[in-house]
Amino acid sequence: MRLIIENTAADVGFWAAKYIKRKILDFNPGPDKYFTLGLPTGSTPMGTYQKLIEFYKAGKLSFKYVKTFNMDEYCDIPRDHPESYHSFMWNHLFKHIDIEPENAHLLDGNAPDLDKECEEYERKIVQAGGIQLFLGGIGPDGHIAFNEPGSSLVSRTRVKTLAQETIIANARFFGGDIAKVPTRALTVGVGTVMDAKEVMILITGAHKAYALHKAIEGGVSHMFTVSAFQMHKNTIFVCDEDATMELKVKTVKYFKGLHNLHEKLIEEKL
Numbered sequence: 278m279r280l281i282i283e284n285t286a287a288d289v290g291f292w293a294a295k296y297i298k299r300k301i302l303d304f305n306p307g308p309d310k311y312f313t314l315g316l317p318t319g320s321t322p323m324g325t326y327q328k329l330i331e332f333y334k335a336g337k338l339s340f341k342y343v344k345t346f347n348m349d350e351y352c353d354i355p356r357d358h359p360e361s362y363h364s365f366m367w368n369h370l371f372k373h374i375d376i377e378p379e380n381a382h383l384l385d386g387n388a389p390d391l392d393k394e395c396e397e398y399e400r401k402i403v404q405a406g407g408i409q410l411f412l413g414g415i416g417p418d419g420h421i422a423f424n425e426p427g428s429s430l431v432s433r434t435r436v437k438t439l440a441q442e443t444i445i446a447n448a449r450f451f452g453g454d455i456a457k458v459p460t461r462a463l464t465v466g467v468g469t470v471m472d473a474k475e476v477m478i479l480i481t482g483a484h485k486a487y488a489l490h491k492a493i494e495g496g497v498s499h500m501f502t503v504s505a506f507q508m509h510k511n512t513i514f515v516c517d518e519d520a521t522m523e524l525k526v527k528t529v530k531y532f533k534g535l536h537n538l539h540e541k542l543i544e545e546k547l
């Protein structure tokens with residue numbers, strides 16, 4: 278595991294975007310070789326998306342040969358609802374870059390047969406050659422995607438009922454009205470994300486400090502699904518100073534000592 282500690286949430290977004298750019302460029306995608314990127318929604322990745330858009334606009338990065346797979350989508354709200362994850366992704370990323378719309382995959386939370394929709398999604402990921410890099414955020418209860426506490430750590434894409442904590446956390450996007458937050462969602466499983474070649478999880482803010490502590494210093498537990506990534510060969514956690522508040526001094530010192538090594542991961546190649 279790597280833990281990258283940046284000063285601010287904005288620095289986290291910049292670091293993550295530079296890492297994604299570096300990975301895509303190194304992969305050298307083309308018509309016969311698409312780079313597959315897993316993506317989250319939420320406020321945490323917004324800075325990363327903004328920087329990716331800037332790279333695209335500056336001609337430093339293209340998404341023409343990139344396929345994306347989003348982690349999750351609400352059920353029971355229309356696709357064009359302003360708070361659907363479809364709307365979020367189009368507004369915050371896809372409409373600003375050169376990705377082909379058919380390459381930007383999102384689950385359909387209104388599909389007539391939700392189980393079939395989930396099975397199909399898994400099949401599409403396999404067909405695309407698996408995910409190269411899965412970007413994720415976490416909920417304050419340590420959930421990844423919508424894998425709420427108690428989710429199987431080998432779960433696949435499926436329908437989930439949201440935990441009360443998630444509904445409360447997400448009410449801010451629905452005018453603060455808990456009754457308006459959907460109670461079900463489709464989500465990739467922990468196992469689906471674990472299959473990715475690499476996983477990068479962004480954690481920012483003091484309100485996520487306990488979650489970061491549990492994610493990397495606690496044991497692996499299905500009650501804290503992000504902890505599963507302790508068992509993944511290639512996981513990078515990127516956090517800001519505020520999120521380190523519950524970590525041991527020893528942990529912080531160790532990873533800060535690796536700063537120069539971490540900078541090499543995002544170095545621009547000439």
Ligand SMILES: N[C@@H]1[C@@H](O)[C@H](O)[C@@H](COP(=O)(O)O)O[C@@H]1O
Nearest residue numbers: 317319320321414415416422423
């Ligand atoms: N399903 C999403 C998660 O994928 C996301 O990581 C989490 C955190 O969101 P935020 O980044 O806004 O804290 O929110 C939702 O629950």
